[in-house]
Amino acid sequence: MTDYGAGLLWVLILASFGLSALAVFFSISRQRRSHPPTVAHPAGEDVTAEAARKIIREFEKNGQSADAALVTWSPETLRKILADDLPEAQVIVVSNREPYIHNVSGNGVELLVPASGLVSALEPITRACAGTWIAYGGGTADRLMVDKDDRVQVPPGNPSYTLRRVWLTEEEHQGYYLGFANEGLWPLCHIAFTRPIFRASDWEAYEAVNRKFADTVVAEARNERPIVLVQDYHFALLPRMIRERLPEAIVITFWHIPWPNSEVYSICPWRERILEGLLGSSIIGFHTQFHANNFTESVDRFLESRIERADAAISYGGQTTLVHAYPISIEWPADLLARLPDVDDCRARLRDRFGLKADVKLGVGVERLDYTKGILDRFQALDELFKRYPEWIGKLVFLQIAAPSRGTLPAYKLLHDECHRYAEELNERYGSDGYKPVIMVAEHHTQEQVYEIYRASDICMVTSLHDGMNLVAKEFVAARDDEQGVLMLSTFAGASRELLEALIVNPYDAAMMSETLLQALTMTPDEQRERMRPMRQMVRDNNVYRWAGSMLLDAARLRKRGDLDRATGTAERQPPSIDNVVSMFERKRVAM
Template sequence: MNTNTTGATAESAAETVAQLCDDRELVVVSNREPYSHAREDGEVSVDRPAGGLTAALDPVMQTAEGTWVAWGDGDADREVVGPDDAVAVPPEDPAYDLRRVWLTDEQVEGYYRGYSNQVLWPLCHLDTAKLTPREDFWSAYRETNADFADAILDSTADADRDPVVWFQDYHLALAPRRVREARSDAFLAHFWHIPWPSWDVFRACPQYEHLLDGLLANDLVGFHTDAYCRNFLDCVDAATDARVDRSSRSVSYRGRRTFVRALPLGIDAGRQAALAESDAATEWWAQFRETHGIDASETVAVGVERLDYTKGIEPRLRALERFWAENPEWCGNFTYVQKGTESRSGIPAYDALQDRVAAEVERINDRFGTDDWTPVVYTTDHLPEEGIAALYREADLGLVTPVRDGMNLVAKEFVAAQTRDPGVLVLSELAGATGQLGDEAVVVHPHDAAGFADRIGDALSLSRAESRRRAADLQREVHAEDVYDWLESTFETAAAIERGRRSVRTAGPRATDD
């Protein structure tokens, strides 16, 4: 089954980007780089983007022929750059420059592992108890954001016109202000890939004024949902002297106007469906099933995520345990496959989570398992893309139940990979994706173990006709609002803002952005 809707493509998205940029250089700025270089057996190899945002942006950048600024963390990255710390990519047909920013061990510890992931991440995911607002973390975050901004300015120093700069995510909240101070006419946009919290939560961060000041240097700030936009405007209203216009969702601050928009991120749904239908996926699944003793007649549920406390793995395991306890007829007939990817090891909250998940899986398997059946098949092994797609394709249930998530693209990947006999998406009401997918998913509250267990039963009892109807509606949504639609929407919004600015300037000296 593969319900496709013709919409935006990489080519049409690139055309939209080109129309906005015209003769201005496009600069994408992210913590993660699209290509990295490593040394293997004495030779330098290239790690290419494989899915996700970097894979979607790469063909657009190849058309735009701009610059991508990112942290160079590959062990051979320095060997291949020129004097300007840049390398042309992709290697076989260079189309744009990858400008690398070098971080010291102290910066990695303070900016990335520290402030980004022990302050901003728990803050935005409403877990202030895990906040670790150390002064050295903040110092490293400021220093590294300045380094990113300087790399942007250096890479565009010779441009005839000020660039279009698009910042990605929470790692770079301060960089826009430094770029704005040097390039007043640059068009700056920022997409925040995680939730934005309410003011009562956001004020728990001692540097909230600095973060807002940095983000308000942008012309456009994008979030996944309307709720995050409202939260952001509430924070600006409470914490600054800016003028907030809620009707236009804009902020007038320090002589400029910032527009705030909901721009929900999608996936490359066509690519995900193709992976699911590949021979490699079919072969991988056959081997995986044999290795783990999953009988062809068994009902299978799957969860795929990083081992992060926001993903709801522990509450999900509690709900599954309750389901097996209350529905013993499913023991031996219903297997849950948990693919976990170790994340941010060395940070205490993450190390402790990894240990707890492994222990819970072992305990549940000891309680219910038999010589012929393992209730929870748990793996942290690296799986190929085709393997992940095969898990989605073969699953009767996709359990996507974070305790908080900005969007959650796994939910959309699961839907896109349902190319055969469709399964049912079981989705947390606390995921951003619920706004788009909740009507046809089985929605649960991750912390309500009893209700969660009951909803698993409801999902398993859906008729084939109802499952197919739901899957078809979900696929239409995921294919129509894919990552290329997101790119087009973002740059069409940016172009509209730019046209408005030009008309204001043309109208004369009395006109202002306010």
């Protein structure tokens, strides 16, 4: 080895040791609310590989991982990670839904910020990273607002990143989005007993649109080494397509919905193609370890691959993909809460809006109108409550905010009709002059309007039949700075693994839900506070920046390892856990 090559190698090794130390302190815990022992780390002190390993062993001895509780997660934290560990890296986000939609209105052009969990999670990340967001431009005025390269700077009034819009024909949107993604993959991945529909023409459109987005990623990449964050089930083929064109890119795919067990997944006619596409990723993330395990089992069943379960890694086609759980969260809404009226004013405004009496208890549900959300099931629980405890008739009102969604699909049309019919039946059965037990509002609300509803309510019901995470539960908790209110949360939502102080329910059991609803209605303010306080702390600490930071730190480890392999002319395939990276660096030093 030349002196120049040896010097370069030492620089990379020393930089990587620093990264290993950072990883120890900034690694994301896979456990809820862990409290690791404090480790002395004086500013400027060199951290050797043995010291890093000793720290890790100390955490493991206590049954914990090196935790990021030592860090206050914020936009500044992400920017520091990018500057220190991914210098000059371009962050590209890819999703079907765009964060800002321009529509033609009577007054010119109207700006719409969609009420989407994905958007609310990713928008602050893209702002912090000054990245590029690639999305389908579906607004009626979207083409009017872009430049010659189909780009627009956002947010309006204070631009901090670029939105690159991709145009689809009506046929492409029908086949790729409404067809394969939402009539095929969506019901396949959710246990809601709606039969998936797979059509060859939809698959062809899905493949073509994924290719179109891959072309756009390549066009937007400033070099061959971007960090690409691929979002959700709309783009299962995209990671492999990007890898073919940009082999040095770090591709992180996050699957926002559940992943089914391998038997259910086998229904999909293109099951191998989807798995191969996803395994083009450097990292694949899920909300829960359970869904990550289901994915790994599907790969094990349908593809010839090497699976390292202890290291959460899959080797396929000469490439290793990490499969991890990264529970998504929200941006802590401190600025939003500062702008909102206090809780009493929110209650007064909402009661005036719907003509509610001051002494009635208010339950709320907030979501898209979707058959996975359990709206009909909570109506059944309300019906059961009134049958068992008729004294609550006239004293409880349930407000259901159900934003229209995918209304052209038959399953959604049917759900719309069933929900409205059931609500009318409950109002006829239990209502009276000036009192309706159910108020159904099928319209979109802004984030501020939704938070006012959270603050005005006594109970928030999140009764998903199946959900990857469900950010409504976390938003409700964050909105309650009065530390009051009760969260009823489905055991089949990923959020139930974190918000343990919620009242956990089985949405398929109407009798059980009615009893839990009674418990919520009669809960004392002290108990509400005891439950709400730790949930708020959990959501505040495990915020969306921690979610993104954990993935970026894993990306940084992969990039450093790849740089070291290229510098030494090696191509080791050992799964890149922290211990493996540290031990690899030690072997390189001994070899020299």
